[in-house]
Amino acid sequence: MNFQFRVIIFVSFLFSGLLAVGQIDKAVQWEQSIVPAGPYEEGQTVSLIFKAKIDAGFHVYSSVPPKDWPNLGTTFELDETTAGLSLSGRLKEEGGNPETSYDDIYETDITIFHDEITFIQDITLEAGTAQLDGYLRYQICDDSRC
Secondary structure, eight states: EEEEEEEEEEEEOOOOTTTTHHHTTTEEEEEEESSSSSOEEEEEEEEEEEEEEEEEEEEEOOSSTTOOOSSOOEEEEOOTTEEEEEEEEEEEESSSEEEEEEEETEEEEEEOOOOOEEEEEEEEOOOEEEEEEEEEEEEEOOHHHH
């Protein structure tokens, strides 16, 4: 059976505050893809690929948050309108140059990425027709604001 599915992915970012919102909303540019390209079969696992190019001076938080701060990291979540598929594992990171250091504000070690990073979310297709509605959430900051 061939698989058909509709994909709606929203890329959003979270703020610690509302300072200078309009000036940092373009500090990261995203490209999305699905690998492999179709056609798809029931039971097949495919990868959603999110490639980020991050402007100089900015950073994006890792998808592996510190133990005490589960909402700080980059996440991928399915919307309730999703049908015929499920997440396979957690959001993974590939490439980039992770920088882990102690953060005085959060009082724990934090991992961030500068320049670029690729996030990968595997999904398993479970029905002949599937609808994927989801959200990639991330936080982008520079030295003075998020």
